[in-house]
Amino acid sequence: MTETSEAAVLRGKRILIAKPGLDGHDVGAKVIALALRDAGAEVIYTGLRKTPDYIARIAVDEDVDAVGLSVLSGSHRDLVKQTRASLEAIEAGDIPIFLGGTIPAEDWPDLYALGVQRIYTSEMPLADVIASIAETLK
Amino acid sequence: MTAVTGKQRRSMARALSRAADASVAEVLASARGSMGVCRWIGVTGPPGAGKSSLIAALARHRLGRDGNIAILAVDPTSPVSGGAILGDRIRMEDLAHNPRVYIRSLASRTSHDGLADNLPDILEIVENAGFAEAILETVGVGQVEYAVRHVVDTTLLVLMPGAGDQIQAMKSGILETADIFVVNKADQPGARQLAVVLASVLKLKASDGQGTGDGWLPPIVSTSVQDPASVAALAEAIDRHQAWLAGRQDVGKRLEKRRAQHVESLVVRRVAEVLDQLPVELLHAPLASLYEAVVGRLTESAPSSGVAREPKERTILSR
Numbered sequence A: 001m002t003e004t005s006e007a008a009v010l011r012g013k014r015i016l017i018a019k020p021g022l023d024g025h026d027v028g029a030k031v032i033a034l035a036l037r038d039a040g041a042e043v044i045y046t047g048l049r050k051t052p053d054y055i056a057r058i059a060v061d062e063d064v065d066a067v068g069l070s071v072l073s074g075s076h077r078d079l080v081k082q083t084r085a086s087l088e089a090i091e092a093g094d095i096p097i098f099l100g101g102t103i104p105a106e107d108w109p110d111l112y113a114l115g116v117q118r119i120y121t122s123e124m125p126l127a128d129v130i131a132s133i134a135e136t137l138k
Numbered sequence B: 001m002t003a004v005t006g007k008q009r010r011s012m013a014r015a016l017s018r019a020a021d022a023s024v025a026e027v028l029a030s031a032r033g034s035m036g037v038c039r040w041i042g043v044t045g046p047p048g049a050g051k052s053s054l055i056a057a058l059a060r061h062r063l064g065r066d067g068n069i070a071i072l073a074v075d076p077t078s079p080v081s082g083g084a085i086l087g088d089r090i091r092m093e094d095l096a097h098n099p100r101v102y103i104r105s106l107a108s109r110t111s112h113d114g115l116a117d118n119l120p121d122i123l124e125i126v127e128n129a130g131f132a133e134a135i136l137e138t139v140g141v142g143q144v145e146y147a148v149r150h151v152v153d154t155t156l157l158v159l160m161p162g163a164g165d166q167i168q169a170m171k172s173g174i175l176e177t178a179d180i181f182v183v184n185k186a187d188q189p190g191a192r193q194l195a196v197v198l199a200s201v202l203k204l205k206a207s208d209g210q211g212t213g214d215g216w217l218p219p220i221v222s223t224s225v226q227d228p229a230s231v232a233a234l235a236e237a238i239d240r241h242q243a244w245l246a247g248r249q250d251v252g253k254r255l256e257k258r259r260a261q262h263v264e265s266l267v268v269r270r271v272a273e274v275l276d277q278l279p280v281e282l283l284h285a286p287l288a289s290l291y292e293a294v295v296g297r298l299t300e301s302a303p304s305s306g307v308a309r310e311p312k313e314r315t316i317l318s319r
């Protein structure tokens, strides 16, 4: 008689949604936070303009399964690199990073090389984003 | 006392996850014991009253003394998806930079009492990590949550202007709900009026001889998070309550209550686990047989031998 909601593919996962850097575009981050919640995840949202060190610290304290960065400023390369470094500095380099926002396709190879797990833009249907994250974190 | 750093932070964070995810069987199998001496402060009250903001202000003030501070903040789990948005720490931002502070967000999961699953075990880990003081924010579902009283030493009920009607409505139970009443947002209109209503209700109760029954008269403290003096006054009220507690003889009684609350939460969850695994046909049986079946399963299968639920598999019915 278990009626686990079929959509709850992220049940039991804890995910940090963070806005690093200076851009104030927070609609996408909030949309994703709600979608993750509706998929069963426990979501911690940082709010705007957080430093990579701060994000890494929260990722550890909240024992999250993944860090999701939302960047619409164009500085995704630096912010990803710094967040990675901040995580590694506190021995949490194993926590996967997802990236979303305005990320031109030509930057993707570099970002993957910097250790980003998956990249999402507004062209990708929300359901596919969730399915892809669930698949990666399985 | 040194800051909680590096590896220690991560291993504590992970231990807390394991404790939160544990099935009833796992909880019973991992009998620990608290070795810590930690002052627990519980903060309850309706959503938006300013609990998170006030906890941040209080912690900032109390960092002036020795010892590290832990903050646990519970937000509600969605009954539909089982997911949650854990947003309390947004109000505690500057604190998160302080190595002497540890903040952890918890989802209520299957708990309906404003707390979170396995909270006693979670508190124990925090205590054993050597924190001097810990502050617990309840869900704040709108009505007053009583369960928190049994797991903390000092309970604060935070209200904001406009809650006057609420107070009137809960007259009968109000004295039992808190050790300290906080009228927050004292910078807003209506705060003074709320304090007056609250005082009159408390006084009425006290003169009925119906006080808390243990000699503590809960003070009313008006605060505004922007006003350090008001936060200091609240901190002082907490100290007074804790000093009063320390002078009491009935520590054993409080521990008994805490144990009762702990075992009750486990039994409630175990019932949910049993219901989850019940064959659907049984739900169509007469109520008496259904009841018998559930009780039978509860006693026959000690949860450790029974099929413990996957800790992360929570279902609609169980919450």
Ligand code: B12
Pocket: A017, A022, A023, A024, A025, A026, A027, A028, A029, A031, A032, A067, A068, A069, A070, A071, A072, A073, A074, A098, A099, A100, A101, A102, A120, A121, A122, A123, A124, A126, A129
């Ligand atoms: C709305 C908007 C604004 C609003 C923002 C309101 C708000 N509170 O968010 C306002 C008007 C304030 C604004 C201001 C500016 N904006 Co603007 N803005 C936009 C616009 C039109 C839409 C952004 C949006 O909300 N989209 C809807 C959401 C749902 O989509 P999304 O954020 O992409 O998120 C989706 C995915 O990317 C993904 N996703 C996002 N994050 C994450 C994270 C994770 C973990 C995952 C898994 C997925 C994921 O999932 C989401 C759902 O599908 C974009 C153009 C565009 N097409 O993107 C420009 C845009 C982002 N802005 C831009 C600029 C330049 C600015 C300004 C600097 C303009 C100026 N000169 O003043 C200012 C700066 C503001 C600031 N402080 O940062 C540029 C950025 C250029 C760049 N990247 O190099 C853009 C791309 C416009 C452009 N083509 O030039 N902007």
Ligand SMILES: Nc1nc2c(ncn2[C@@H]2O[C@H](COP(=O)(O)OP(=O)(O)O)[C@@H](O)[C@H]2O)c(=O)[nH]1
Pocket: B045, B046, B047, B048, B049, B050, B051, B052, B053, B054, B088, B091, B140, B184, B185, B186, B187, B188, B223, B224, B225, B226
């Ligand atoms: N004016 C005023 N606003 C406050 C005060 N304390 C909190 N707030 C605001 O009240 C809102 C809710 O606060 P929050 O701490 O999240 O409340 P909680 O839901 O009880 O945890 C936020 O916008 C706070 O900034 C206060 O003392 N005065």
Ligand SMILES: [Mg+2]
Pocket: B051, B052, B053, B087, B088, B137
């Ligand atoms: Mg709160």
